[in-house]
Amino acid sequence: MNRFVIAVLIAASASAQTLEQRVDRELPSLLTTYKTLHASPELSTKEQKTSAFVASKLRELGYEVTERVGKYEEPGETCYGVVAMMRNGDGPVVLIRSDLDGLPVNEQTGLPHASTNANVMHACGHDVHMTTLIGTAKILADTRSQWRGTVMLIGQPAEEVVRGAKGMLADGLYERFARPNYAIAIHDWAALESGKVGFRAGYVMANSDSVDVTVRGVGGHGAAPDKSKDPVVIAAEIVVALQTIVSRGNSPLDPVVVTVGSIHGGSKRNIIPDEVKLYLTVRTYKPEVRQRVLASIERIAKGIAQAAGVPADRMPIVEVHKNEAAPATYNDPALTERWANALRRELGAANVVLMDPVMVSEDFGRFSLDGKIPAVMLMVGAADPAKVASGAALPGLHSSVFAPTPVDLVLKTAVRTVVAGVNELLKR
Ligand SMILES: [Zn+2]
Ligand SMILES: [Zn+2]
Numbered sequence: 001m002n003r004f005v006i007a008v009l010i011a012a013s014a015s016a017q018t019l020e021q022r023v024d025r026e027l028p029s030l031l032t033t034y035k036t037l038h039a040s041p042e043l044s045t046k047e048q049k050t051s052a053f054v055a056s057k058l059r060e061l062g063y064e065v066t067e068r069v070g071k072y073e074e075p076g077e078t079c080y081g082v083v084a085m086m087r088n089g090d091g092p093v094v095l096i097r098s099d100l101d102g103l104p105v106n107e108q109t110g111l112p113h114a115s116t117n118a119n120v121m122h123a124c125g126h127d128v129h130m131t132t133l134i135g136t137a138k139i140l141a142d143t144r145s146q147w148r149g150t151v152m153l154i155g156q157p158a159e160e161v162v163r164g165a166k167g168m169l170a171d172g173l174y175e176r177f178a179r180p181n182y183a184i185a186i187h188d189w190a191a192l193e194s195g196k197v198g199f200r201a202g203y204v205m206a207n208s209d210s211v212d213v214t215v216r217g218v219g220g221h222g223a224a225p226d227k228s229k230d231p232v233v234i235a236a237e238i239v240v241a242l243q244t245i246v247s248r249g250n251s252p253l254d255p256v257v258v259t260v261g262s263i264h265g266g267s268k269r270n271i272i273p274d275e276v277k278l279y280l281t282v283r284t285y286k287p288e289v290r291q292r293v294l295a296s297i298e299r300i301a302k303g304i305a306q307a308a309g310v311p312a313d314r315m316p317i318v319e320v321h322k323n324e325a326a327p328a329t330y331n332d333p334a335l336t337e338r339w340a341n342a343l344r345r346e347l348g349a350a351n352v353v354l355m356d357p358v359m360v361s362e363d364f365g366r367f368s369l370d371g372k373i374p375a376v377m378l379m380v381g382a383a384d385p386a387k388v389a390s391g392a393a394l395p396g397l398h399s400s401v402f403a404p405t406p407v408d409l410v411l412k413t414a415v416r417t418v419v420a421g422v423n424e425l426l427k428r
Contacts, residue, residue, distance in 0.1 A: 019346060019423075022139050023415045030135045030411050033057070035113035037127040041102025041120045044158040045072070050100045050130070051080035054155045057134045058084035061141045063153065066177075070157065070167035073323065081168040082155030083177050086140065091149025094425050095180035095373075096136060096418060097364055098129035099159035108400040123398050124160065125188035125382060128410060132186060132380075135415035140422060147426040152178055154367075162208065162326035165366035182335060183367040183375040184421055186414055189355075190397045192381035193388045194409045197343055197417050198355035199378050201336040205329035206255070206283040207290045208361035213238065213278040213301050214317040215265075217310060222270035232265055234308050235276040238301050238316075239263070242280075245296045256293055257283040257359050283359040285328050294320055326361040332374035339376055342424035346416055355379055378421075380414045 042050050051067060059065045063084035070079025080100065107114045107121040115121045133153055140151055154173075158164035174180070192198050215238060217231030239260050246256045258280060265276030280297070284290040301316040343352045368375035382404035383394050395401045404410040 019139070019416055019419055022142070023135065023412050023419075026135055026138055026415070027408055027412060030131050030415070031408060033134055034127055034131040034407060034411060037130055038122050039113050039116050041115050041117055041122045041127070042100075043104060043120055044101040044161045045077055045079075045163070047080040047100040047157045048078070051082050051155055051157065054098075054100065054130055054134065055082045055084070058082070058137055058153060061137050062086070063137060063141070069171055069173060069176075070164065071171040072163060072167045079164070079167040079171065080157045081164065081171070081173075082153075083173065084137065084153040084155075085177060086151045088144050088150065089148040091147075091426055092181040093150040093152055093178045094422055095152045095154060095183040095367060096133060096422065097154040097156055097183065097185040097367060098133040099126045099164065100130065100155050100157050101126060101160050101164075103160055103398060105398065105400050109403045111403060121400065123400065123402050125397065125402070125404055126159065128188045128380070128382070128404055128414060129186065130155065131411055132414040132418055135411065136418045136422065139415065139419050146428060147423060148428050149426040150178055151422065151426075152180055159363055162324065162361065162363040165363040169366060180367070180373055182425055183364075183373055184339070184418070185364050185377045186380045186417060187362070187377060188382040188397075188404055188410060188414070189379035190382055190394055190399075190402055192353070192355070192379055193383050193385050194381045194404065194406060195385065195413055196351045196353055196381040197347060197378055197413065198353050198381070199331075199336055199340045199343075200355045200357060201331050201333035202357070203285040203328055204331050204355075204357045204377065205362050205365070206257075206285055206359040207287075207328045208324075208326045209282040209290065209294060210321040210324040211280040211282055211294070211297055212319045212321070213280065213297065215276045215278065215301065215305065216314040216316060217272070217274060218314065219274040220272045222272055225272065228272045229308060229310050229314070230272050231276040232273065234305055234310065235263065235265060235278060237304050237308075238278065241300050241304060242297060245293055245300070249296055250289065250293070254289045255283075255285055255357075255359060256289060257281070258293065258297070283361070326363045327365040327370070329362050329365040329377055330368070330371060331376045335374040335376050338424055339378065339421045342420045343417060346420040347413065378417060380410065380417055382410050
């Protein structure tokens with residue numbers, strides 16, 4: 001054989017490699033990356049070292065990387081967003097998002113690569129997402145001849161406080177870099193067996209709103225309730241009545257959660273306080289349901305205060321915290337089906353499973369600009385198959401003992417999932 005023939009054969013065998021073979025070859029280095037990230041988590045808005053690490057890995061792979069993309073509304077805070085672009089000819093732009101932040105959790109896994117930062121842990125698996133982003137970047141860089149278009153990799157800070165996506169968009173993300181045709185993401189999933197991927201079209205995660213209700217009364221002596229308006233009793237009635245928003249005021253087919261997670265008031269047994277504070281989280285899917293539920297909270301709080309004879313100038317104050325709100329995650333049905341079909345071919349149909357939606361929240365939905373850009377988030381299984389088989393209890397996301405198991409299978413499945421999705425959207 002002459003050298004030309006050998007070169008052609010080598011090139012042919014390189015492109016004939018399956019995606020699985022390519023991921024297997026990258027796995028040892030991805031495991032090292034994962035363990036490095038897992039051992040050194042940083043809290044939301046403080047992702048200085050994490051973002052620099054991700055940026056340097058992507059730069060090494062030939063991406064055009066920009067750091068510190070993003071602007072928070074609060075002055076004086078740095079937004080550690082990372083954007084890495086690879087322009088590879090005409091074709092669609094695909095945004096692939098990983099989050100960067102850890103949680104204020106004291107890790108109890110006992111793993112050799114456990115967090116070395118006290119009371120900070122990657123308990124939501126954002127280290128899996130970052131490693132997947134880096135693995136995807138490597139394989140797409142190695143296979144440039146097989147796809148065309150633009151890949152836009154996003155390292156997003158402050159997901160756990162749902163501020164990072166908003167901050168990056170507010171800094172002109174789509175104007176400065178590119179406006180994507182598609183936005184995709186994965187999240188590891190503690191209730192799904194490792195090796196499997198979960199999908200669902202339509203709403204998969206909820207709108208989240210934080211609402212404070214300050215119930216104001218007229219304080220006085222605990223032994224003379226007739227001389228006061230007791231905000232403790234009024235607050236107790238409001239807590240119970242708020243549940244009728246879900247059970248009576250809402251269609252049974254539209255999921256809603258109203259949880260009063262915190263209640264504070266008073267200082268001593270024999271004092272009727274001036275006010276009681278209620279702190280609520282509210283979860284919904286549809287925008288019209290969200291508006292109605294928020295209006296109902298205000299109406300019920302004021303109505304009960306009125307019924308109790310609270311003076312007009314002491315009506316409850318209802319505050320909705322715009323900075324703590326996250327929009328629902330809506331999976332574009334056509335894009336979801338396209339990605340799921342590609343995964344059935346890549347992973348086998350038995351490993352691609354329909355999932356139930358949940359009422360937890362994410363800020364990935366912001367990248368869709370209210371549905372103008374088709375977006376999808378898929379769930380990658382992270383539960384130990386042995387535990388699933390035995391029916392043992394599985395630690396949830398945010399738990400101090402959550403550990404994707406076996407982590408090499410989780411990473412391998414995640415990288416195959418994302419690369420197969422990008423190949424489907426950018427194939428030549
Ligand atoms: Zn989380
Ligand atoms: Zn998360």
